[in-house]
Amino acid sequence: MGKHDKKTGKGRLDKFYKLAKEQGYRARSAFKLIHLNRKYDLLSKARCAIDLCAAPGGWLQVAEKYMPKGSLIVGVDLNPIRPLPHVSTFVSDITTPHCRQQLKQHLHDWKADLVMHDGAPNVGSAWVQDAFTQNELVLQSLKLATEFLAKDGNFVTKVFRSQDYNALLWVFGQLFKTVEATKPPSSRNVSAEIFVVCQGFMAPKHIDPKFLDPKHVFKDIAPLPTSITGASSDSTAQASSSQLPQPNSHAHANVFMPEKKRRAREGYADGDYTLFHKARAEDFIRGTDPVSLLGTLNQIEFVSDEEKGWLKSRHTTSDVVANFADLKVLGKGDFKLLMKWRLAIRLEYGIDVKADQTADVTEEVVVEPLDEEEQISEEMKRMAEAKTNRQKKDRKRANEKKARELLKLQLNMTAPTDLDDEDRALAGGEEMFDLGEGERDAKRKGVKDIHDQLEDEDGMSDEDDEATTTLDDEDDQVLDLEDEREAKLHGLEDQLDGLYDEYKERMAVRDAKWKVKQARMKDRNFDAWHGIQEGGSDSEDEKSRKKVFRMGKEVIEEDEQDSEEGGWDKVAARKAADGDELDSSDEESDEELQPIKKVKTGVRFEQVAGPSRHTRPTTSGLVTTLRETQDRATLSRQAQLWFDQSVFKGMGDLAALDGPEESGKSEDEDMDEDEDIDMDESEDQDDVENEEDDEEDEDLDFEIVPQEPEDDGPTWDVDDEDQDEVKRKIIKEKGLLTAEAVSLATALVNREKTVNQLVDEGFNRLSTFNKDGLPSWFLDDESKYYKANIPITKEAVAALRDRQRALDARPIKKVAEAKARKKFKAVQRLEKARKKADGVMEAEDLNEGEKARQVGKMIGRAHGKDKKAQKKLVVAKGVNRGVKGRPRGVKGKYKIVDARMRKEVRAEKRIKKASKKRH
Numbered sequence: 023m024g025k026h027d028k029k030t031g032k033g034r035l036d037k038f039y040k041l042a043k044e045q046g047y048r049a050r051s052a053f054k055l056i057h058l059n060r061k062y063d064l065l066s067k068a069r070c071a072i073d074l075c076a077a078p079g080g081w082l083q084v085a086e087k088y089m090p091k092g093s094l095i096v097g098v099d100l101n102p103i104r105p106l107p108h109v110s111t112f113v114s115d116i117t118t119p120h121c122r123q124q125l126k127q128h129l130h131d132w133k134a135d136l137v138m139h140d141g142a143p144n145v146g147s148a149w150v151q152d153a154f155t156q157n158e159l160v161l162q163s164l165k166l167a168t169e170f171l172a173k174d175g176n177f178v179t180k181v182f183r184s185q186d187y188n189a190l191l192w193v194f195g196q197l198f199k200t201v202e203a204t205k206p207p208s209s210r211n212v213s214a215e216i217f218v219v220c221q222g223f224m225a226p227k228h229i230d231p232k233f234l235d236p237k238h239v240f241k242d243i244a245p246l247p248t249s250i251t252g253a254s255s256d257s258t259a260q261a262s263s264s265q266l267p268q269p270n271s272h273a274h275a276n277v278f279m280p281e282k283k284r285r286a287r288e289g290y291a292d293g294d295y296t297l298f299h300k301a302r303a304e305d306f307i308r309g310t311d312p313v314s315l316l317g318t319l320n321q322i323e324f325v326s327d328e329e330k331g332w333l334k335s336r337h338t339t340s341d342v343v344a345n346f347a348d349l350k351v352l353g354k355g356d357f358k359l360l361m362k363w364r365l366a367i368r369l370e371y372g373i374d375v376k377a378d379q380t381a382d383v384t385e386e387v388v389v390e391p392l393d394e395e396e397q398i399s400e401e402m403k404r405m406a407e408a409k410t411n412r413q414k415k416d417r418k419r420a421n422e423k424k425a426r427e428l429l430k431l432q433l434n435m436t437a438p439t440d441l442d443d444e445d446r447a448l449a450g451g452e453e454m455f456d457l458g459e460g461e462r463d464a465k466r467k468g469v470k471d472i473h474d475q476l477e478d479e480d481g482m483s484d485e486d487d488e489a490t491t492t493l494d495d496e497d498d499q500v501l502d503l504e505d506e507r508e509a510k511l512h513g514l515e516d517q518l519d520g521l522y523d524e525y526k527e528r529m530a531v532r533d534a535k536w537k538v539k540q541a542r543m544k545d546r547n548f549d550a551w552h553g554i555q556e557g558g559s560d561s562e563d564e565k566s567r568k569k570v571f572r573m574g575k576e577v578i579e580e581d582e583q584d585s586e587e588g589g590w591d592k593v594a595a596r597k598a599a600d601g602d603e604l605d606s607s608d609e610e611s612d613e614e615l616q617p618i619k620k621v622k623t624g625v626r627f628e629q630v631a632g633p634s635r636h637t638r639p640t641t642s643g644l645v646t647t648l649r650e651t652q653d654r655a656t657l658s659r660q661a662q663l664w665f666d667q668s669v670f671k672g673m674g675d676l677a678a679l680d681g682p683e684e685s686g687k688s689e690d691e692d693m694d695e696d697e698d699i700d701m702d703e704s705e706d707q708d709d710v711e712n713e714e715d716d717e718e719d720e721d722l723d724f725e726i727v728p729q730e731p732e733d734d735g736p737t738w739d740v741d742d743e744d745q746d747e748v749k750r751k752i753i754k755e756k757g758l759l760t761a762e763a764v765s766l767a768t769a770l771v772n773r774e775k776t777v778n779q780l781v782d783e784g785f786n787r788l789s790t791f792n793k794d795g796l797p798s799w800f801l802d803d804e805s806k807y808y809k810a811n812i813p814i815t816k817e818a819v820a821a822l823r824d825r826q827r828a829l830d831a832r833p834i835k836k837v838a839e840a841k842a843r844k845k846f847k848a849v850q851r852l853e854k855a856r857k858k859a860d861g862v863m864e865a866e867d868l869n870e871g872e873k874a875r876q877v878g879k880m881i882g883r884a885h886g887k888d889k890k891a892q893k894k895l896v897v898a899k900g901v902n903r904g905v906k907g908r909p910r911g912v913k914g915k916y917k918i919v920d921a922r923m924r925k926e927v928r929a930e931k932r933i934k935k936a937s938k939k940r941h
């Protein structure tokens with residue numbers, strides 16, 4: 023594995039590597055046999071199996087697992103195989119008689135039901151050579167199989183796709199009833215290996231030794247013409263185009279994309295044992311496929327007089343000569359130069375005839391004027407075409423409109439069907455945003471509208487427009503209108519984004535917790551696992567701190583949030599309780615009360631475009647100004663609830679909307695944003711489905727385990743590997759931080775789920791959310807709802823809560839500081855006492871006993887065992903009142919004091935201390 027990059031190609035630690043590790047298989051290749059067994063049921067009925075080239079023992083483990091208990095399993099390899107239960111192994115080279123002998127000994131007189139061969143020679147030489155040795159090994163294993171297999175036994179072998187492949191299949195076909203080649207899903211696409219399953223050994227009495235002799239089986243291999251191998255320079259004089267290497271599929275790509283390195287997976291030409299190829303300039307100039315030559319050769323040389331003459335041409339620069347000397351190092355530009363040179367030489371030496379020489383013979387076509395009748399029919403034809411085009415366009419537009427209406431209905435975005443006529447008129451016929459009105463408002467305020475701006479940019483005035491617009495330009499007009507509408511929509515979106523930003527700022531000022539909430543939302547943004555966050559500006563510590571902060575409260579908070587945000591029913595219920603009172607100035611309460619409906623896909627979208635609820639008619643001028651409600655009682659209950667939302671606040675008389683003059687623009691724009699989103703969503707889903715279908719189609723071979731798309735495009739786990747590392751580090755340092763993570767981990771440990779299942783669950787529509795081009799208000803909202811609902815367990819929450827409690831129980835900073843101060847003072851006291859004690863010890867006038875007593879006193883005092891401090895004050899009240907002698911329950915020194923006296927003494931002390939501070 024060492025020589026491969028661990029992230030790409032062969033070295034990639036893919037899911038089978040991980041699975042093998044997880045399931046205790048010694049090699050990833052174990053899954054190849056598992057897949058082959060699933061398809062051909064090779065193991066369940068086999069009582070005796072031989073594994074040729076078995077180290078480290080992955081196939082043996084699988085055989086032991088799937089074969090009946092008590093079966094005989096023998097493995098052999100050049101390398102020793104660590105012991106495995108119920109399996110006998112030995113070290114030997116399968117191409118030697120020693121191996122044959124050993125096999126005989128291990129098998130006694132048994133015949134094998136299955137012979138497996140997954141051998142790979144020590145690769146590293148030329149690819150062709152590798153393939154050849156591999157196939158020799160295959161033939162050798164077949165030889166052993168024919169000797170040890172029982173009649174109707176099976177033989178499985180790995181073969182490299184190469185020139186010998188067909189020859190091998192032919193031999194297998196002579197000895198077995200059925201022969202099938204297959205590539206199990208666990209075999210990497212980048213690998214040229216393929217597995218051949220031969221079933222029903224015919225056990226012929228006599229096998230022609232030629233069948234098993236590589237010299238005979240692979241005898242078609244012919245040496246390559248010397249001129250191409252470039253072994254000797256003089257031989258090249260005989261080179262002709264027929265001897266040139268056959269252009270392979272990579273040749274052209276080598277020229278057009280030389281920077282991309284390609285492998286010769288299909289192998290090299292027969293007998294082509296060298297990597298250096300050269301040809302003559304003549305072949306390049308006169309040949310029919312010069313690009314292939316450039317893509318396959320290393321050098322082009324000039325040998326004959328004619329070729330040397332080309333070297334003297336004015337077109338032959340020093341660059342051209344240098345490029346021909348080493349074709350393998352050239353870039354795209356260099357190849358272009360050589361192709362141009364070829365063209366120039368062909369023209370110069372008359373090999374090509376220039377195209378313009380043919381111009382003289384071109385026929386001159388005279389266009390005669392049409393007569394009147396023809397003109398009329400021409401005109402009619404043109405008009406008919408224009409008419410059908412128009413009709414087509416109308417039909418298309420009508421269909422689109424219908425589809426949009428249908429979508430609205432499906433998403434429950436039109437008013438409920440039980441609305442009365444006025445409501446329906448409002449829902450279906452009127453627009454929430456009236457651009458015309460909005461523009462007029464904006465103009466009144468002196469704001470230049472988008473249309474004007476566009477005109478200014480074009481440098482065209484209205485008059486110019488009029489002058490250039492004719493009645494015939496109907497189609498152009500339609501297009502202009504659409505452009506205009508689009509520009510307006512863009513402008514509207516920009517304004518909405520701006521308003522949303524303003525709203526966020528206002529919220530940030532008003533709500534101290536807003537930032538925390540936002541940060542938390544950012545943390546969890548679309549992170550289906552949302553165990554650990556990725557990227558972002560926050561430092562690792564900050565992130566984990568947030569999570570620690572979260573873990574205790576998150577679950578409860580989320581519950582609260584849910585109950586706050588609720589669904590339509592809850593909002594309806596709350597509104598019913600609140601009556602018709604709505605405070606349009608309080609955006610926060612508006613937000614909480616926004617009704618939310620579930621769409622079919624399970625993703626929740628807000629019923630009214632998000633920013634509209636923050637849009638005030640006074641600032642934006644984009645909302646239709648409606649007259650005040652006059653007769654709300656006529657509305658149905660649901661309609662009232664719907665129009666009671668803050669977005670409709672300030673809109674006037676609903677009945678007035680009946681008037682045709684109020685209908686500003688088509689419904690198209692009303693739905694545009696929501697529609698876009700839904701379409702994206704469905705497109706995403708389609709993609710996923712298509713991909714799944716594709717995979718299924720590709721994998722007809724193995725249905726049970728879908729083929730991993732190893733080569734095709736970026737795969738999900740490549741980028742995630744670093745993130746995984748970061749996550750692992752955090753988990754190691756801080757443990758699992760969310761209830762979801764703990765729940766998942768517990769499920770894994772208890773084997774309720776496998777890693778594989780978890781990974782599979784990660785691939786869902788939530789993980790393929792395309793955020794491109796979506797407005798921030800929408801994404802902010804989506805982050806609340808568009809996430810995987812990972813179930814959490816009581817135990818997980820309890821465990822996290824306990825941990826949080828333990829954290830909370832840690833002393834706060836002040837207490838820790840006080841303790842440290844106390845400790846420091848104690849140390850100082852001890853130090854002082856020690857110095858004094860030294861003085862006492864040096865005093866000559868004291869005897870030893872005296873010294874010891876004094877030193878003990880000092881040390882005791884330093885430890886705070888001052889006698890004075892130990893004296894207990896006992897207040898003479900209650901049972902102690904009037905007591906003479908030691909009060910009950912009091913040990914050590916004591917002093918009986920009067921309650922009032924104690925208070926007074928303390929008050930005095932306090933006053934003294936306070937006055938000291940003031941001075």
Ligand SMILES: C[S@@+](CC[C@H](N)C(=O)[O-])C[C@H]1O[C@@H](n2cnc3c(N)ncnc32)[C@H](O)[C@@H]1O
Binds near residue numbers: 076140
């Ligand atoms: C891909 S590994 C086999 C892996 C095995 N099927 C498993 O699942 O663990 C190929 C093995 O072929 C062995 N091999 C190559 N040439 C051999 C030979 N001539 N005789 C015996 N073993 C050979 C190598 O030593 C190597 O261990």
